[in-house]
Amino acid sequence: MCSDANGEVESSVSNIGTEGSERYGRAQAWELLTQWTLSESLRKHALAVEACVTACGDAEADRLGLAGAERSALIDLYSTTALLHDFDYERHPTAEEHPFVGVRELERLGWPIELRTAILGHAQYSGVPRVTHLDKSLFACDELSGFLTACALVKPTKAIADVEVASVRKKLKDKAFARGVNRVDVIQGAAELGVDLDAHIAFCLEAMKKRAPELGL
Numbered sequence: 001m002c003s004d005a006n007g008e009v010e011s012s013v014s015n016i017g018t019e020g021s022e023r024y025g026r027a028q029a030w031e032l033l034t035q036w037t038l039s040e041s042l043r044k045h046a047l048a049v050e051a052c053v054t055a056c057g058d059a060e061a062d063r064l065g066l067a068g069a070e071r072s073a074l075i076d077l078y079s080t081t082a083l084l085h086d087f088d089y090e091r092h093p094t095a096e097e098h099p100f101v102g103v104r105e106l107e108r109l110g111w112p113i114e115l116r117t118a119i120l121g122h123a124q125y126s127g128v129p130r131v132t133h134l135d136k137s138l139f140a141c142d143e144l145s146g147f148l149t150a151c152a153l154v155k156p157t158k159a160i161a162d163v164e165v166a167s168v169r170k171k172l173k174d175k176a177f178a179r180g181v182n183r184v185d186v187i188q189g190a191a192e193l194g195v196d197l198d199a200h201i202a203f204c205l206e207a208m209k210k211r212a213p214e215l216g217l
Contacts, residue, residue, distance in 0.1 A: 077112065081114075103120055
């Protein structure tokens, strides 16, 4: 479901190589994230966004008919982009610095331009347009995954398995709930992907449910 309705979104796959996969894979992204981010909640947020964005990458790989190394490279790109999208936030939380400081560090370290561009684009104030499916997936999943986490944590069980689309939509209308989540970004994110909001919520819920133990949900 995490695909452009008309199949017209430019894929990030065209510029991906597999040569740097050992240097710029998930293990390296997680190591960098944990070096810069000590907060358990911020790490869990990165994992939640990763669950949703990686699911988008998997769906995009299906749409493009990718297999083997090419498929793995695409999905790794989505995974690492999600893990690193806020890796500098704990040290540099202001709009003047985040995500710009982090992206400069990623450039210095040689991380792919597709990853860096998507990370810049997830911040509305950066002025960087969201063009590729990766760009749009990160933006569409960032705020929503945080909101879904909040919806799970107010359940008696604190389990994402008990969160339903209808309750999420109801809570989105409650401005007092999870005040830090930008509702406009949630709605705009689904629109940019060309998918129905309810369908996108269901898609992300399913992705997070599959990794519930890792997310502490």
